[in-house]
Amino acid sequence: MKHTLSILVENRPGALARVVSMFRRRSFNIDSLAVGPTERRDVSRITLRVDCADHALSQIEKQIHKLVDVLRVNELPPGESVERELALINVAAPPSRRAELLALAEAFRARVADLGPDAIVFEIVGAPGEVDAFEELVRPHGVKELVRTGRIGLARAAAPVPDGRPQYVLR
């Protein structure tokens, strides 16, 4: 079963390498991973998708939590989280096909990031599954190149955040 983990780490050399190696040593394959800045300059957030059994997940959560520089680990429970993914897709688009592709893009709220004489680079953001669906629809036109960020997520807006401060509480 696939799980999305959100891990807050201090911005120190080696923090990402330690987390990635932990999964590697346990032979868990990471489907996707995104790491970037957070609301605090000294803290980064790693979001990753991993395929593993539920009991293995709780074990690895504990192991990650013990790593140097890790501040918090939690699973993003499906349904209680807002999850999104970004993709850039370069699709073959001769002038005769442009209108059809642009109509498809509008239906998926995909935007044109760049347009050349015979190709369009679309930018699409979607909840889980939406990027796959768009990719399937444009695939017959010829996908030249594609890049995806991997999924990121946050607790829903209605979820409580203790007295309005970021939840950097060790569990």
Next chain:
Amino acid sequence: MKHTLSILVENRPGALARVVSMFRRRSFNIDSLAVGPTERRDVSRITLRVDCADHALSQIEKQIHKLVDVLRVNELPPGESVERELALINVAAPPSRRAELLALAEAFRARVADLGPDAIVFEIVGAPGEVDAFEELVRPHGVKELVRTGRIGLARAAAPVPDGRPQYVLR
């Protein structure tokens, strides 16, 4: 100086760990990293931002290229690439502030991903700098949580792709 690298790897256990460790061993700090699927099921793309001198970059490109499972490494040259980043931002939004925040979001083409009684989760995609600018503008309202994917990128639509096939050519 900051550089964006795009690395194609075979989907095999340890491929990501090897790339990340390579930067770690050379004490290069990774600002952001995103890894996800590509147009080919057996290939993933790692996009990362790293701060290093130009001569150090070309050395590390060569080193990465020698790693097992690495198919291609290239820098995304600024100006010749389409680069985007995705962020989810949970902003404090009591009813009295909602209209103001929604107007700000519209100006930045940010979307409402979730709305609670006293918070809004915005989803924003931007070219380099745009996500930072939006974050700065909503910060005074109170950012409860924030997650960013790190930058991804592709060659521009007008760039040549050899006879329309994906560029999985070893350099």
